[in-house]
Amino acid sequence: MVEANHTMTREFILTGFTDSLEMKALLFVVFFVIYLITMVGNIGLIILISKEHSLHTPMYIFLGNLAxxxxxxxxxxxxxxxxxxxSEDRIISLYECMAQFYFLCAxxxxxxFLxxxxxxxxxxxICNPLHYHTMMSKKLCLQMTAGAFVAGNLHSMIHxxxxxxxxxxxxxxxxxxxxxxxxLYRLxxxxxxxxxxxxxxFSGSIQVFTIxxxxxxxxxxxxxIFQMKSKEGRIKAFSTCASHFLSVSLYYGSIFFMYIRPNLLEEGDKDIPAAIxxxxxxxxxNPFIYSLRNKEVKNVLQKILVRKKIIARNFKQASAVA
Known part of the structure; x- marks a missing residue:
């Protein structure tokens, strides 16, 4: 009956943020810079973790996959x-639309899960440091990482x-x-x-389980931490967890508001701020939260920079002798 009385839509128009040319130019520059920084930061973190053997631990394997x-x-x-x-039309086809949602949901x-x-x-x-290597082996770490990606794809396939x-x-x-x-539900x-x-x-169950x-x-x-007698130990433990907790708060807060709030189909105007x-x-x-607050990552970066300076200096000296 729906198909008989209406022309079925196969293309959508993304209205975006604004129709003002000046604002479009400004937002393009802002988001383009953000995109470049995001890609450089995350890919740089992935390369750093993959190349540096001292970072091949469960904590940094999870961090690399998060990046x-x-x-x-x-x-x-x-x-x-x-x-x-x-773009004058801002058109996206139905299948492009579903593909974009699929990857985003995954x-x-x-x-x-990560x-x-x-x-x-x-x-x-922190709580079982003596049993860390048995309770959090690399095998378990890789299984948990693979499980996160499998769960992401299965969840995305369902929706x-x-x-x-x-x-x-x-x-x-x-x-x-x-x-x-x-x-799409609203249309x-x-x-x-x-x-x-x-x-x-499904989204609620995933949120409840992971949170x-x-x-x-x-x-x-x-x-x-409160049972630790050493003040330095407490500060170090808090510092280790602070970056992760900040990332968790930002991510879960926004995604919970986006998908789990009541009357979500009637309040479309609230989607965009949370989505941004x-x-x-x-x-x-994320790359800056984990890198700038992590002494080990900063030490590795400093070693790499020092190494490059030494190589560059030796190269100059060799060139001068030649």
Missing amino acids: LVDSYCACAITPKMLGNFF VETADC LAAMAYDRYVA TGLLFRLAFCGSNHINHFYCDILP SCVDPYVNELVLFV GCVLISYLYIVCT LFTIVVPLL
């Missing part, structure tokens, strides 16, 4: 968004598959800067109740 996920998130969203600033879910795994890693390191039960026959304007699932001619229920159940892992881990960590936070700001900040 990889953040890079994928930036690549899934930003290039299309930047192109739309100066990396968001993997991000949640943050939970990192919290468990910190719990073992993307259910999108095919919807029909889009009215307005094709998506009030967003990328193709997300909630704006559907078919009641998205089943999709919304599945989204709430629960983080909170329980930090509860044990805090209790252990967890798709653009968090991937930008």
